Amino acid sequence: MTTAVHATNLAARLESGAAALGLALSDTQRTQLLDYLALVQKWNKVYNLTALRDAEEMLTHHLLDSMAVIAPLRRQTQGQPVRLLDVGSGAGLPGVVIAICCPEIDVTCVDTVAKKATFIQQVAIALKLPHLHGVHARVESLSGPFDVVSSRAFASLADFTAWSFGALAAQGVWMAMKGRHPVDEIAAVSPEVEVFHVEPLTVPGLDAERCMVWLRKKAAARAFA
Numbered sequence: 001m002t003t004a005v006h007a008t009n010l011a012a013r014l015e016s017g018a019a020a021l022g023l024a025l026s027d028t029q030r031t032q033l034l035d036y037l038a039l040v041q042k043w044n045k046v047y048n049l050t051a052l053r054d055a056e057e058m059l060t061h062h063l064l065d066s067m068a069v070i071a072p073l074r075r076q077t078q079g080q081p082v083r084l085l086d087v088g089s090g091a092g093l094p095g096v097v098i099a100i101c102c103p104e105i106d107v108t109c110v111d112t113v114a115k116k117a118t119f120i121q122q123v124a125i126a127l128k129l130p131h132l133h134g135v136h137a138r139v140e141s142l143s144g145p146f147d148v149v150s151s152r153a154f155a156s157l158a159d160f161t162a163w164s165f166g167a168l169a170a171q172g173v174w175m176a177m178k179g180r181h182p183v184d185e186i187a188a189v190s191p192e193v194e195v196f197h198v199e200p201l202t203v204p205g206l207d208a209e210r211c212m213v214w215l216r217k218k219a220a221a222r223a224f225a
């Protein structure tokens with residue numbers, strides 16, 4: 001059960017985590033992030049959304065971990081209104097967190113498991129996020145075009161980019177959240193795809209290696225996209 005003291009701790013840790021990541025969140029966004037955490041906890045009992053059960057752990061391993069991509073993503077999109085597809089989103093990570101922190105980004109979370117897509121639709125209604133969508137499908141069936149295609153704990157870089165190739169706009173970018181710099185995975189991506197940046201990420205309170213791999217279609221592939 002979430003007690004008042006517990007809720008205050010979570011709010012304080014979210015606040016200091018956001019500050020460490022250089023994110024200026026409004027009161028509404030902070031409330032939405034904590035409400036999202038509460039929804040994941042509540043629905044986890046019936047929907048089995050994540051292996052983590054403890055709210056404090058979810059805050060660090062899921063919320064702050066996903067919030068670590070916000071500043072790099074904003075640098076990439078330059079704050080423009082773009083369409084983002086989060087592939088294999090599960091409970092909505094990082095898709096829901098992006099939708100909360102970046103209201104200018106239209107976020108579609110796709111998952112092959114119907115109850116996970118339904119959960120995202122419920123989150124969009126409960127948290128009043130009209131630019132957040134849950135889609136029940138295999139990513140291979142989507143055509144987009146999306147400006148950014150993200151994933152976290154999803155698949156190898158080769159499979160992620162191959163399966164979502166048709167959904168990414170010709171000038172779009174893939175954003176893959178990874179642990180350690182995935183040298184072998186990078187070597188295995190298709191010749192039509194290029195890695196243009198690997199960015200180390202620091203997650204407040206998490207003593208683990210994290211990085212984000214940015215990829216795009218090579219010029220020849222873009223011409224036929």
Ligand SMILES: C[S@@+](CC[C@H](N)C(=O)[O-])C[C@H]1O[C@@H](n2cnc3c(N)ncnc32)[C@H](O)[C@@H]1O
Pocket residue numbers: 087088089090091092093094110111112113116137138139140151152153154163
């Ligand atoms: C390990 S979970 C990761 C969930 C979330 N991104 C996270 O970081 O917690 C991978 C998710 O990918 C979904 N998935 C697997 N293959 C897929 C496909 N081809 N298209 C869309 N979703 C897929 C699974 O149902 C699962 O929810």
